Amino acid sequence: MAEQIQAGKRQRELFIKKSTRVAESYLSRAKALSEMPDAAKPFFDVLENTYVKLMDIQKDGNRKCIGTLCVMVPAELVYAAGAMPVRLCSGSYTAYSIGDDYIPRDACPLVKAVMGFGQIGALPAFDHCSLLVAPVTCDCKKKLAGVIDSVKNTVPLHIPPLKKEDADTEVFLRELYRLIPVLEKETGREITAQSLAEGINMVGEAQYEMSEFLRYRRHDPALLHGTQVMAIMNAYSYMPVKMWAGQMHKLNLEMRQRLEQERFVGRKNQPRILVTGSPIAFPNIKIPLLIEEMGGILAADETCMGERGLYDPVSVIDPGFDGMMRALASRYTKPCTCPVFVDNSQRVYRIRQMIKEHKIQGVVYHVLRGCLVYDYEYQMMEDELGKLDIPIIRVESDYNEEDVEQLRIRIEAFIELIKLKEYAKQKKERV
């Protein structure tokens, strides 16, 4: 018995040592990219506090933390209940290796990492969540919701696999209504129309700053590195939304300053790349890092840990309680481009829109090993982007550093390809 405890303790120590080291190295690599904005530092600090210093989440007042998994959990509702949502989708390599023992081999690493944290109990951000709201999205998340219930009190949130019919939105609306008493019981505070309106405003402010920020991000040449943006977006998961919005406001001011001073981090003809596909959760930011270290610019991302979570605003049509709930239900399903929906052709349109807005020259399609839903859509994406004459590359990776060199070569070649293509185009124009 004592031996077992001893072994568990050692494993825990080893785990902490390893995981903090990985997180630290990725953080420093992201920071090392040229000209990090000063206003981006607080976001990195939050990630450092969470993953390296293993500190508790900086809470907004005495709000309880409620863990969430996918983008479909309305943060507004959680804030309305007087709690704070923490997105627990993690990219920790060490947690992944622990979760591997509990989750089938072919499941995706993100789910394993979440399970790993649940088992080892070393991440305060995870442990202090009193409740986990787990949307039933892909198969892995679905089963995770069932399995992780043994270590963490979990509420599954049913997501309709279809969304075009009103009946489907209605299903999700009922689901959100069912979530209300659960959240209320957890926090002991009632969700009123007033508090829900305040929740919508709070998240809305973050979305406003985000929309302002996106206008700077679109700029060509780039004003900051996309990897840092990924880190900023990941920091949203561990920050109170008001704080995040406040910092984002400062970042926007700095971006405006940079624009006026014409201080760009990218050169004029640097290949602008969009990352889409499986979630890129901190610390697993190797793909964005590789793209930017190899001379590309990560100009946009279409991933759920990135822009997708905050892009679409809540549009309340009827300013009553039901009206707000309906607006939430529709905002969290209709524009969502998560491939768990049966018909997800709108993702193609979304990417087309981003290509146009962000002047994208190439797309990196990230597939986590075992992430079937995203892999399904690769073919469709390749066909559609072929029509637009935008090169696309599919990179499959796992939560370890063994495939880094291989990825590096592929991404480098891809960037060279874009450069050559651009060169040929310019030559043709000159002739």
Add this chain to the structure above:
Amino acid sequence: MKGRKIGTAVVCAVCAFLLVSAFFAKDFVLYDFHMNVTDYSYSPMQGEKPQSADTSVWFAYGSLGRMLQYGLDEGTELDSLTVYSLTQTGEVSVAKGSETPIRQDSLGHFIAALPAKNQDINGDGTPEEVHDYARADLGPNAFQPAPQRFLSQEIPFELVFAERKYIMVYYENEILTDAEILVTSYDGERKAYKTDEHGWIKGLTNRDIREGFTASYSPDGNIVYRMHYALEDYPYFSPHFFAAHIPLLVIFVLTVIGIAAVYLIRNRMHKNDPAYAVYSRERMGIYPGTLQQKTESKFLLVRWLCLFAGMFLWTYAGKLIHQGQTLNEVSIPVFSCPFNLDQVAEVPCYYLSHLPALFGRFGTDFPVRNMAYAAMFIITTLFCFIFLGRILCGFLCPAGLLQDLMDKLRQALHIRPIVVTDRMNRFLQPIKWVWIVLFLGFAFTGGDFCDICPLKGFTTAQGGYWTNLYLGGFFAVVILVGSFFVKRFWCIICPMGYLMGLFKRFNLFKLKKDCTSCTECGACYHACPMRIKSIYTEREKENVQTVDCMMCGECIHKCPEDNALSMTFCGKAIYKSSRKTFMSKFSGKGKRTDKKEEREE
């Protein structure tokens, strides 16, 4: 599946009920201004002789309303006066005397006649044989489209009010065509008019008809017939005017009861529902201004102003601005009731629902309509249908304003709406078709669409016109309750709106969508009062305007994407969606509360 079957059955039942009940519309009386009210009396007049009266006898309406007074020149014997009244059994001579109650079966048409006398009225030295008459039409029956004629042997010369706005002249029981009629208008001015081939005196203003005028006709120079005519006027803020609002009040009281019933039934239904059970508790009330969802939209402000202006134009403008000089021939399609004579222009809903009246005959002996009028009517109607289309629904229709106000009232009371899902919308379509069939075809079966029209009562009553409400009055309650819970409920099933939408292709105003900018968030669909789904599912076509779209601009207002939706006029964008405008509502105000909280901490 079970729900679908029930839904289909309900829709079939509603359609069948609509079709069948339309034929018994007159049997469902919501409010009837019967002429057998005993407080209507007629008495000798005390006041001055009106300027318009050239005759020795005239009718006037008491200042308090409901009082028919007759006046006689000095020296004229009261005994020589005969008063005829048109009743349900025909023309009768009625007793005259002070405060005599009107006969129970009177239809409200009166002619007073004096025996012929010799008088030199044209100043040529030789006296003419002068016949003096006075006519009064009062009560709701005066506005019957068919002419109400006495055609009596005793009264060879007769002025008849027909088609809600024209004066027809009869001489010896025949229509008097191409004859010169001397008219003394309300201010005493004399002017000669000619009757046209249908016996109409063209060019008379509404004011003449209401405040009184005298028409005199001399068939051969020796005999002169004169008739003073006055239609019962409805001055604003008179008891009469308020009385006209009674049906409206009845409708509103029933509406309140209906709303309360729907509200309670819904709460009861949701009480045992695991998801909606939260409603059994009080969860209402947002302090005003908490939810930052309002963005300033000049377009929507203009729309509201236009709606109010439309209400004014089709309800009061005739009396207040242009003194009854309506643009009689110009027709602008909105759903306002033409029984209100003060509307600024003709509304085609009356003639579209009474197509035989436009081209054919009314009853057996009503003349074929003036073709020039019909041509002008058709041209202007088609012009509006083709080039303007349903933007009139969104911007001018008084019925639209009424529904928008009901919706605002609901928002103010924090009562949640009934959301029309796409399935419910599909079920509503057959009802719309039934309305269209009734609208265009009911007149051919001898029915009167106005009896079942749910909007007959509104502008008419607001303008102070007495109108009887039959089945349409009950439908009005349904429509009001419906529009309280469902924004623009009537517009979804409005037959005229549908006809207007048919020409969407040629409209000058168009709704466009930039499909690459759309993220399919569905905000436009939820904002759309007409529940047009294709607006957010469309991914290829640029033109997303459908038959139902009425250009209200709500979708553009709620669209968070740059230029995804825009409204164009002749190809030029006049209003487009903007992400910056949409998101800006979350910015400023939030900051201020933040700072406040920081200070408090």
